[in-house]
Amino acid sequence: MSVYVGHAAEAEAFPRAAETLVADTQLRRNVRHATDVIRRKRARVVDEVPDWEALRETGHAIKQHTLAHLDRYLEEFERNCTKAGGRVHWARDADEANRIIVDLIRATGESEVIKVKTMTSDEIRLNEALEAAGITPFETDLADLIVQLGEDKPSHIVVPALHRNRMEIREIFRRKMKLEHLGDKPEDLAAAARVYLREKFLSVPVAISGANFLVAETGSVVVVESEGNGRMCVSLPRVLISLVGIEKVVPRFEDLEVFLQLLPRSATGERMNPYNSIWTGVTPGDGPREFHVVLLDNGRTNVLRDDEASETLDCIRCGACLNACPVYRQTGGHAYGSVYGGPIGAILTPQLQAMQHSQSLPYASSLCGACYEVCPVKINIPEILVHLRAKAVEQGYEPWQERAAMKAASIALASGSRLEAAQKLARAMQWPFEHDGKLEHLPGMLASWTEFRDLDAVPGQSFREWWAERG
């Protein structure tokens, strides 16, 4: 097996990577500005929905139900997709998925493919595999194009170029598209991308997409997007290959009524994103003549095995937890060393890799709970972070500060509610360094953290009082 998540296995530990990135004030300003904008928009369109909590409840319940019957729903999807003329392939890990996709493209005799944003393809390093096989991938999502042309890495799961401001984007486009006089208004930059990619859309006969949802009942595939590059990729080429994690299936078509409300409002703060494409297999006379779905495991069944953390797979990749996270907002996404950054990345990346790598990620959080509050499918990220910290410790990871904190945490978790426990843990984490309600410089590995964390100690009972009470 070769499960990997981008280059996360070789990445620097979070605190070290964060230290470098936090020093980059331009990057911090860009990330803060973009996340501020999106948080405001999200709050406005979430507040206007009177049944938001009920939608979250159902979203969570559907996902949990689906995971418990995942085998059945995947088989049902496969049956219905196949019946409609699609072909379903199963990939246990990244290498296998890459091989399947490369072989499918080779069979077409083509050497160029257009791609619509799929974080899953970054997870399996598909572009590297394609290039090694002599196939040129063209990213068509504006943010992905910025990342690809800038020879950069994605820093956000919804807006991968969120760390770049318009001036930087203009410089990249000027250089790579050879546009001397390009302006820096977002309109100019969007228009440049339109011209740059138009010919590719009209002529490249093979496309690769991800998918936001698969529907078991009908065999349908759903792609949620804004620009129209998704529509171009899924409907113009002769051959379409969709790479999809096994957790993306939902039981029934009508379940989309829940997720198509939760996702756009959480992701980009819109009532609805400009375009959704829904298709089922192959339609004679319209769209691709050959359609493949590659169902990817790549560690997802590792996550499924752990009852206390498997709800990680409920994630619909809206990015709200990143935007809300005080740590992400300071460091940006690159510090997480994974294509999945922020709170969801901190729990997903190590689990996909069976806790063999990225053990510092569960510590990349102050457990403030903001991620849980905004998560449209109610994933209890703080609780999972605590659980994964304990797991990492079991595997011998961790400096002494964290170990001391964990011991306290496990006592806290044995009693009381989840939130209380998380708060207690937050306090516990501060114990050795707290002085008059302020945190002093942390020793050792955590030293860099004091440079960028919001340093007011968690108010309320001090760790010592609490500890005494617990006896």
Next chain:
Amino acid sequence: MRYQGNRFENGGQNVDSREAILARIREAHSQREPEYGDLPRLYRQEGDLDVQDRIALLSERLADYGCGVHRCGRDGIAAAIGAVLGQRGRTDMVASGDLPREWLPDTVRTGADLSYRELDRVGGVITRCSLAIAQTGTIVLEHDAHTPRALTLIPDYHLCVLFAEQVVELVPEAMRRMAGFAERPITTISGPSATSDIEMTRVAGVHGPRTLDVLIVK
């Protein structure tokens, strides 16, 4: 190693990934979750606005996205289409194959059989839609031989004709209607092509039609 369907030939050994993944899923299961029918569904499934209010809400939401919103009566469709095209200065228009000829100015051709490159050169496209969602300002297209997906995608301008009775209030109401044609390709459209990728600011006009007009017929 050669890939053959779901199997890899690996040193003469067949490894069936499908079975391996399904087996791992089955092993993992220990939690009991409620049956599908017992899932909580306390969100709003039916709206309470009457048709006037639905149209008002839809119009507001469409305008919010930067769409043009136009209205006409049943016997004024042709005149209204002519007026909108005149306003926009659009000529060389094509239409989906199922639009009544009497709605259209004489110069409008059927676009269903045009190649991608031909579509790239037309002035715009006129279609109907299957329904619209007031809550989110969304129109829903159901594709068939008359309205293939490329037809409403490649041209830079889209004029969509919508009937008042096609407007539902909520997303769940729409999904229930869409379930009736789920085997067909479906596109939902909420405003002109846009991106939020540059500093999270919504900018209209990337790859899909950059101008969208909706004509609501009462």
